[in-house]
Every structure is written in structure tokens, then in C-alpha cells.
Amino acid sequence: TVSLILGIGSLSFSQAKLLAIKAGVILLFFWGVVIALVLVMPGAFPHWESAAFFSTSMVETPPPIDFLSIYIPSNPFFALANNVVPAVVLFSILAGIALMGIKKKTYMLEVLSAASQALIKVTGIIVRLTPIGVFAISASAAGTMTVEQFGQLQVYFVVHILAALLLTFVVFPLILTSLTPFRYRDIFRFSKDALVTGFTTGSSFVVLAVMADSCKRLFDHYDFKEENTESYIDVVLPVSFNFPTMGKVLALLFILFAAWFSGIQIPLEKYPGFVLSGLFSFFAGLDMAIPFMLDLTRIPADMYQLYVVTGIVNVRFTTLLSVMGLIVFTVLVTCSITGLLKIRPKQALLSLVIAVLASAGVVGGSSVYFDRAVKNEYTKDQVIAGMQLMSLPVPRRVYKSPPKDITPADSKLPVLERIRQTGVIRVGYHPDNLPFSYFNSAGELVGLDVDLAQLLAFELDCRLEFIPFDFETMDRQLNDHKFDLIMAGVAITTTRLQRMTFSAPYMVGTLAFMVRDYRRDDFSTRKALKSRKGLKLGVMRSKLYVKKLQAYLPDAEVVLVHSPGDFLENPETDLDGLLTIAEAGAAWSLLYPSFQAVVPQPDISRIQMGYPIAGRDLQMADFMSQWIDAKKKSGEFQRKYDHWILGRGAVTEKPRWSVVRDVLGWVD
Secondary structure: OHHHHHHHHOOOHHHHHHHHHHHHHHHHHHHHHHHHHHHHHHHHOOOOOOOOOOOHHHHOOOOOOOHHHHHOOOOHHHHHHOOOHHHHHHHHHHHHHHHHOOOOOHHHHHHHHHHHHHHHHHHHHHHHHHHHHHHHHHHHHHHHOOHHHHHHHHHHHHHHHHHHHHHHHHHHHHHHHHHOOOOHHHHHHHHHHHHHHHHHHOOOHHHHHHHHHHHHHHHHHOOOOOOOHHHHHHHHHHHHHOOOOHHHHHOHHHHHHHHHHOOOOOOHHHHHHHHHHHHHHOOOOHHHHHHHHHHHOOOOOOHHHHHHHHHHHHHHHHHHHHHHHHHHHHHHHHHHHHOOOOOOHHHHHHHHHHHHHHHHHHHHHHHHHHHHHOOOOOOHHHHHHOOOOOOOOOOEEEOOOOOOOOOOOOOOOOHHHHHHHHOEEEEEEOOEEOOOEEEOOOOOEEOHHHHHHHHHHHHHOOEEEEEEOOOOOHHHHHHOOOOOEEOOOEEOOHHHHHHOEEOOOOEEEEEEEEEEHHHHHHHOEHHHHHHOOOOEEEEEOOHHHHHHHHHHOOOOEEEEEOOOHHHHOOOOOOOOEEEEEHHHHHHHHHHOOOEEEEOOEOOOOEEEEEOEEHHHOHHHHHHHHHHHHHHHHHOHHHHHHHHHOOOOOOOOOOOOOOHHHHHOOOOO
16 A cells, blocks of 8 residues: 555656556556466366365355446455455555645655655564464464365466566567567566576566666666666566566466366356456565465455465475566556557567467476376265264164065154154165165265164164155055155255155255266356256256246256166257256266355355155154254264265375374374
């Protein structure tokens, strides 16, 4: 804030007008070059087979970006306190412009200059503590990251360094040689001291004087020195330093990497806002801008820790690029003001060809390298297939098919009384209903509802009998008392309420479409869905949802399917998507990572899930409703939900190898 107001306010109107016209166009061009490379570099990211357990972010409607509050500084103090960087920047620029027209601004400039020096000293004190913080964050990351994550982090190191080197040694020098008489080798001859010092110190601020001297010596060498050349350099360089340097703009690449690392896709239509917000936020320090951009793009905030870790190495190359960008920018603006700027068509065409070929080589070469060096061993399918029950074991028997010799329950007795007398609770389950009831890799029946059934049997001191059912006939099986209740992720619908009695809802699911990864955007919004003609969509179990889907998408063909496997396991199927709930879709995507569960925005539709009770027994339904409420209040339901739906604790994290533990044996 202080440096922007001071830098702009110290100018006269004539200087500001000249710089705004000459320097503004060149600066926008430079930013455009870096942004273009940033948007191209993710093409080098390797294809990463990935899937994740359900997350509440899947079903949340992202709030629209309020550009008014982001850019308009209605309250600059609020913007400062809440890290709303673009609003602070705009306020500072306006304050600086206002200060230019004040005759007695010298006193204010002296105050701002003193404040700037004081803040630099404060920053210096904080910088002394930085190595401790960086060491702590790096140690934490190194101790908690997996080998797979280290492989992914390598991707950012490589693309960032290559992009910085490409811009520093190829793109920007070629731009200068295309528009000025200066030769390529002389540019590096006079800028090498500033480049080396900047790379060594990791700070472009400390080499401002060296950069100014490099620019002046370059003009002297060609004998282009005019009366005001040095004064132009002395004005252009410090003022331009207050604007985002090319190294800062390159940090947008980290946001795209963080999205790839987290398995998040930034929609194409949001890229203009993403770029504009990034430019404004980079007026501030990167340590403020990166968290702001992560929050704006809804990427997990803890990705900032990875940025700090990568910064230990990447800051050198960021500074290298910033120094070269400032030198080339200052020389170009000075040439523009003094009349030395002139397009050389042949040199410009040759430079463009070289830059395009070099960029293509960097992206293509990186992609080939990552395909060979970064191994993607997908293991999430083994995770969900190997999950175990959390509840204490109880005597149980699991029927793989409906038993023919089992004695029908006494329908004259209330269900709860029958359970007490027989000491057996019969639970209906579906063998193909992840993550509520399914068979794991060991052949054991597991899942959220299976775990809850086992907890219920333990507390009732009963044995368990699991009996399979079909969704098409479950109401008849219940009415025939084949089992006492169903615990298998059954949605409560109007049609089912007419034929069965349910407990109170134990959870709420969100309707979603299971689609192939590459078709995610086709199903992400209502507008995209309705613009697609000839869709063929599958629906499981309920004719009610067939009618709802037909009303929602009149042009789509809707068909009933027996199980998700009909769609997921058959690559030849002509179905475009399968209607399911997001919680189940996320679980299935772990087994089939080439598919994703997509919730169309903003049409979020939720369904309640409950336990159907045999014989429409109201007493048992009331008992189960109160039992569900008790388990939720005690936290037991939440622990099981976190485990089976959110995947927490699904993988037992083994401690990393440690000298203290594995060699010295000081800790277990």
C-alpha cells in the first residue's frame, strides 16, 4: 500500500501520462506473454489416475464471485484486514493518482518514504525468522507426504523451473532484439551481474541498483545515451517494480498445479476471472496472493504449505525471471520514449518461430519425461475393497442368496418383541450397493449400514442374519417377514412410502450422475445438460426417478438398469451417464477411476434415506428412529459416516522410516 502510493504519487502528471501510454502497453504485453505460457504449461502435467471418497464440496453450490467486493475498495481497512488484495491495490493506485495533483505533496511523500523505510526494517526482522518457519513447514511436509505425493510435487518443480528459464533466456531477450538494435549476447553481457546476484539472493529488490546500472551500460555501449535516458531509467525501473513482476505472474502456474494435485478442475469459463484476479492479487506479496487465489478457486488452503516448500528452490528461478523481465521492460520503455523502438520484421518473425518451437519443446519434452519418471500406481480401489467393520463383532450369518429353508418370522408378534424372544435380528442387505453394503476383497459383508446393523445387534445382544434382497421386490419380502428390517442405503420415495414403513431418515444423499471423466463438463451444469441432445441415461431401482429425469430432460432417453456394474463394467454400453447419489458415486469411482460423480449446478436435489420395517410395524419404526437419533447425538453415527462415506481412517498410515525409532529404538 505504502510503496504503491509513494511510487505513483511522486510522479508528475506528464510523467504519469507518458509512462501510462508507453509503459502500460508494454507491461500488458509482457503479462500476456507470461500468462499464455502459464496456460500452456499444464499440458505437460501427466495424466494422473485419481479418485477420492465423497466430499461435501462435491454437493455445495460454489458462491458466485462478488467482483464488486473484490475490486471496489468501499472499506480499505476491511480489505487490508481480510486480505482482499485487489481492492487494496485499486485503493492504493487511486490514492497515488490523487496525490499526483496535490501541490504540497512533498510533506506527504516524506511521511510515506519514512513509513516505507520503517516497514522495510520490520520486514527485515521478520525475514530473519523466516528460515525457522520454512524449516518447520518443510519438515512437516517431508514427514507427512507420501512417495506418491513427492512424485507429484516433482511435476511443479520441473514445469516452473523450465518455464522460468524459457522466459528468462529465450522469450524476453528475443522480444528485446526484435524491437531494438540491441544484440542477444550484449543483453546477457550487461545483465549477468544482476541475474547472478538476484539468483543468489532470491530477491529482486536488493538488485534494483544493479539492474539500473545494467540498463545504463547497455545504452552506453551502443552510444544511444541521450540527455534524459538515465532519468527515464531511474523513473521507469522503481515505478515498474511496484507492479507485478514477471516472476510473480508465473506463480499463477502454482494455482493450476494445485488444482491438478487436488483433482480439481477449474472450468474454462472461469479462466478470465482467474487471470484478472491473479494479476491484481500479485500487486501484493506472493505470501498474501497465493492463499487468496487458493480460496478464490476453492482449492484446499493447506496447498499453501506445498507452495512454501517448493519456494525454497523455485524462488531463485522466480527472481531470475523477475530481474530479466524488469531489465527488458525498462530498456523497452526507455527506447519507446527516446524513439529507438522499432519493429524489425525479419528478426521478429525469427524470434516468434524460435519462441514457439522452444515452448512446444519444453511442454512436449516435460510430458514425455513425466510419463516415464512419475509413476502413477493407483491403489484407491484396494483401499475401499479392503475396508473393515468398525463395530465390535457379533455372531452373524450372511446368506449369499435368499434362503429357501429359513423359517418365516412370526408375523403376529411385533418385530421388536420377536427379536427379543428369538435372539436373532434379520437384516435385509444388497450385495452391490457401495458404500452401504458390499463384499470386500476378503469376501466379508461390509459397509456403513452393515456396520450400523452390527452395532444394533451388539446393543440388543442378538445374533445377526443378513439376507439379500432385490430393490424391485423388497416390499414383498418385507411384508412376507423374510427379514425384520432393511439396512442398505434405501431412499425414501413417495412410491415406497405407500408400500413400506420407514424409520426416520438417518442421512441425506445428493442426486448425481456417474459419467466418464472426459464428459464431466457435459453434466456439470443445468445449462450444459439441457444443451446436449440425444442423451441416454440410466436409472436404478426407482421408476419415480425415471419420471423425474424425463421431466427434467425431456429430450433424453431414460432406461432402468439393474446395478451400477451394467454401466461401469461395460465399456461398450451406449449410456451417457447413470443417475445415482453422490455418496455412492464417489465410492464407485474408487473402483472405476475413469468415472466421476458429478452434481449438476445449481439444480442440487437431495433425497432422504431410512430403514424400511417389516410388516409396517410402527413400534419398530419408532424404536429405530429413536435409536438413530441417539447414535447421532453420541457421535457414533458420525464416526462411521466419516469412515465409510468420507474415507477417514480407511488407510492405516504407516510411520515413515526414522533413525530415532528404527535405528536407536527410542520410541515405538
